[in-house]
Structure formats: structure tokens, C-alpha cells
Amino acid sequence: MEDILRPIYQERASQDNTLGIIKIEKKHKAATLTDTFDVILLMIVKEQDQPVYNKHYQYEDKKAALHIVTEQQLNEWLLLGSNRKIVEWLYEGKILFDRNDYMENLRIELEEFPFYGRKIKIGLEFAKLIRRYMDGKAFFETGQYLDAFNHIVHSLHHLGRLSIIENGFHPELTVWNQVKQIEPEIFKLYEELIKSEEPIEKRLELLFLASEFLLFSRTSDGAAHLLEVMGSQDLWNVDEISKHPEIIHYGVDFGLLLEYLIEKDFIQVVEVETKGHGLFHRCYRIRV
Structure with a gap:
């Protein structure tokens, strides 16, 4: 041919x-x-x-x-x-x-795989991971277990891709073959979620317990790119930071990532007065 x-x-x-x-x-x-x-x-x-x-x-x-x-x-x-x-x-x-x-x-x-390129990709993958994980948890807490299951499978996929990138490799189409070699702990979580004979509610409950630490332990690296950009000036409003040429790539995942980092004390909320009595602009700075 x-x-x-x-x-x-x-x-x-x-x-x-x-x-x-x-x-x-x-x-x-x-x-x-x-x-x-x-x-x-x-x-x-x-x-x-x-x-x-x-x-x-x-x-x-x-x-x-x-x-x-x-x-x-x-x-x-x-x-x-x-x-x-x-x-x-x-x-x-x-x-x-x-x-x-x-x-x-x-x-x-x-x-x-230059380090700076990895840092951006880690940030984007971490933002997707947080989005899927938080959505899955919200569905779980309202008893919508099948929707929760779908989001958590995707969140583990992003966690697997994140671990591959962190180790200096590009994720391939066969991600789980790579994860099995690089991060067997994540692979085991994935297998237990999809293969266990426990009721779906129990599987999800156990996974949430096991994955909280995995998420938090990766937050510093996962947020490094965003925090580096935010470190270039003292205070940001949401429009400024979300439209930054590098942060714009985070898309719809940015808002949830920002709130997650506030909750975990990586970013501080600063209230700035407006002309309205008792009404403040919500601005952000990295917590030193």
C-alpha cells in the first residue's frame, strides 16, 4: 500500500x-x-x-x-x-x-519529558482527578451509587495517569499496564473496586477511606504549577487567575481545584471591601 x-x-x-x-x-x-x-x-x-x-x-x-x-x-x-x-x-x-x-x-x-512540561501536565491531571473524586463523593453521599461508581472509576484513571507523569513517563493508551508496574497500590485499589463481590456501596465506602491519603499526599505536587503561577503576584481575583495564559487550560476543573486547595490550607481567601455595605470581593493568595 x-x-x-x-x-x-x-x-x-x-x-x-x-x-x-x-x-x-x-x-x-x-x-x-x-x-x-x-x-x-x-x-x-x-x-x-x-x-x-x-x-x-x-x-x-x-x-x-x-x-x-x-x-x-x-x-x-x-x-x-x-x-x-x-x-x-x-x-x-x-x-x-x-x-x-x-x-x-x-x-x-x-x-x-522536560520537568516544566511535566509540572503543567501534573496540574491538569490533578485538577481532573479532584473534579471526578469530589463529584463521585457527592453522588455517594446522596445514595446515587452507580453515578458515584462511574466518577470514582474515572478518578482512579486520572490518579493512575498522574502517577505515570510524576514518574517521568507519558501515559499510554494501556494506562493500567503502566500503573501496575509503577504504582501497584493504585492498581490494587482499581482492581478491588471493579472486581470485588462486595455490594457497590461497601466497595465505594472502602475506596473513599483508602484514597483520602493518596489524594492529600499528592496535593503539594499536584498544585505546584498553580501555586507557582499565583506566586507571581500577591493577590488575585478569580477572573485574573482563571484567565492567566497557563491556568486557562484547567477549564471547568479550575473552580473546584481552587476550593479544594482552600480547604486544604494551600490557598488563603482574602476579603476586599466593595462599595456595598457588608459585601466583599473574594480574592486569593497562596498561603505561606
């Missing part, structure tokens, strides 16, 4: 806008890696009208997909972890074209 596809990427490789092209082939037991396509062609470009442009091709009984992605979109995916396949594509793919070693340097950067 490569002979058939070659004209597609050769034409684009000659364009100055193209930074790199890789090919990812379907593995027999991991068809989901390529979304069931036989071949994925991933092309990174400097710029184009839209962040992602896709094309599908058919040849006899084979099918292929071409994804043309801007460098900015690729960097956003890597930062936010919002495209789970992209890291494996970059690792597993065969480089077909590489302008000025762009793809090779990208792979080296992924392997080294």
Missing part, C-alpha cells in the same frame, strides 16, 4: 510548510491505535487554515487516513493530553520525511 500512498506525501513533502511526516501501521492486536485503519499518515505543518485537516483513502481491501496537523495543535495536544493516541503515534510511527530533524528532535523531547 505504501507505493500507492507515496504520491500523497511526496507531493506535500516538497512544500516548505511541511515539517515532518510519519506512517503508523495497524498492529493485529491493537487496531484501535489506528482507529481500525490499516495505515495512518500524520503530517505536521507550520500553519494551515484549520488546525486539523483529514482525508480518507481506499485501496482494494485496505483503508488509510491522512491527518494534517499544525505544529501549534500538536503542541496543545501534547501539553493537555487531549489526544491520547498522539504520543504513541509519534513513538511508533516510521518517519517518512523530516525537515531539519524536526521529528527526531520531537521524539527526543518526548523521551526526556
Whole structure:
């Protein structure tokens, strides 16, 4: 099939806008890696009208997909972890074209996983973990056990991903294989939740007891990125901090994370007078 596809990427490789092209082939037991396509062609470009442009091709009984992605979109995916396949594509793919070693340097950067990049990803993952955990606990306390179970499974998934990132690795699609090696304690919690024959209420109750310490022990590292940003000035209102260029990535999870850190004494609430009698602005500073 490569002979058939070659004209597609050769034409684009000659364009100055193209930074790199890789090919990812379907593995027999991991068809989901390529979304069931036989071949994925991933092309990174400097710029184009839209962040992602896709094309599908058919040849006899084979099918292929071409994804043309801007460098900015690729960097956003890597930062936010919002495209789970992209890291494996970059690792597993065969480089077909590489302008000025762009793809090779990208792979080296992924392997080294710079500490600052890890700090942001840890913060984002921790915020997702807190959101799922707190929502799950709220459902549990109102007797909605199936909804609580769903959120807690997701919270353990985020906890597993967090432990992988903390250890300097990128989470793969098969997260639990990684967690089993890196953090067997978290893997055991997950297994007990989904495999136990105890009633669902009892399983959740035991998990909440066991996971409180795991969450709190990770709060300092999980909040490090947010606290570092907040340390750049003494006092913040919620609009200022939530719209900061780095904090904006936390999205809907930010508000709950902020309240969690207030509860755990990492952040202090400061009341600032308004013109209204007895009414105060709620501002925030890191607790020293």
C-alpha cells in the first residue's frame, strides 16, 4: 500500500510548510491505535487554515487516513493530553520525511519529558482527578451509587495517569499496564473496586477511606504549577487567575481545584471591601 500512498506525501513533502511526516501501521492486536485503519499518515505543518485537516483513502481491501496537523495543535495536544493516541503515534510511527530533524528532535523531547512540561501536565491531571473524586463523593453521599461508581472509576484513571507523569513517563493508551508496574497500590485499589463481590456501596465506602491519603499526599505536587503561577503576584481575583495564559487550560476543573486547595490550607481567601455595605470581593493568595 505504501507505493500507492507515496504520491500523497511526496507531493506535500516538497512544500516548505511541511515539517515532518510519519506512517503508523495497524498492529493485529491493537487496531484501535489506528482507529481500525490499516495505515495512518500524520503530517505536521507550520500553519494551515484549520488546525486539523483529514482525508480518507481506499485501496482494494485496505483503508488509510491522512491527518494534517499544525505544529501549534500538536503542541496543545501534547501539553493537555487531549489526544491520547498522539504520543504513541509519534513513538511508533516510521518517519517518512523530516525537515531539519524536526521529528527526531520531537521524539527526543518526548523521551526526556522536560520537568516544566511535566509540572503543567501534573496540574491538569490533578485538577481532573479532584473534579471526578469530589463529584463521585457527592453522588455517594446522596445514595446515587452507580453515578458515584462511574466518577470514582474515572478518578482512579486520572490518579493512575498522574502517577505515570510524576514518574517521568507519558501515559499510554494501556494506562493500567503502566500503573501496575509503577504504582501497584493504585492498581490494587482499581482492581478491588471493579472486581470485588462486595455490594457497590461497601466497595465505594472502602475506596473513599483508602484514597483520602493518596489524594492529600499528592496535593503539594499536584498544585505546584498553580501555586507557582499565583506566586507571581500577591493577590488575585478569580477572573485574573482563571484567565492567566497557563491556568486557562484547567477549564471547568479550575473552580473546584481552587476550593479544594482552600480547604486544604494551600490557598488563603482574602476579603476586599466593595462599595456595598457588608459585601466583599473574594480574592486569593497562596498561603505561606
